[in-house]
Amino acid sequence: xxxxxxxxxxxxxxxxxxxxxxxxxxxxxxxxxxxxxxxxxxxxxxxxxxxxxxxxxxxxxxxxxxxxxxxxxxxxxxxxxxxxxxxxxxxxxxxxxxxxxxxxxxxxxxxxxxxxxxxxxxxx
Numbered sequence: 231x232x233x234x235x236x237x238x239x240x241x242x243x244x245x246x247x248x249x250x251x252x253x254x255x256x257x258x259x260x261x262x263x264x265x266x267x268x269x270x271x272x273x274x275x276x277x278x279x280x281x282x283x284x285x286x287x288x289x290x291x292x293x294x295x296x297x298x299x300x301x302x303x304x305x306x307x308x309x310x311x312x313x314x315x316x317x318x319x320x321x322x323x324x325x326x327x328x329x330x331x332x333x334x335x336x337x338x339x340x341x342x343x344x345x346x347x348x349x350x351x352x353x354x
Contacts, residue, residue, distance in 0.1 A: 283300075
């Protein structure tokens with residue numbers, strides 16, 4: 231009985247392989263490193279812009295309400311940096327597992343940060 235099941239399974243696998251379908255091929259991560267890298271580029275550019283506005287705020291070139299967004303941005307930077315490291319480590323350590331959640335954690339914080347930078351840039 232066991233041999234019959236094995237023979238049927240082997241025949242099915244060979245039949246699918248002949249059609250070009252390899253069920254035993256290694257899985258690929260649906261959230262690849264490109265998506266993470268793109269988010270890292272956005273984050274890096276946003277930090278540069280943030281630092282420019284933070285400097286303007288420190289020199290009192292823009293309204294003092296800017297400090298609200300500077301403090302908020304600094305908190306998000308800390309969280310986003312930690313999330314980036316966690317996502318990068320996960321993708322590197324488990325290249326075949328779905329990294330959607332850890333990458334989305336980082337990209338969500340990047341989105342929050344860019345929103346804060348936008349608010350900061352709107353201050354005159």
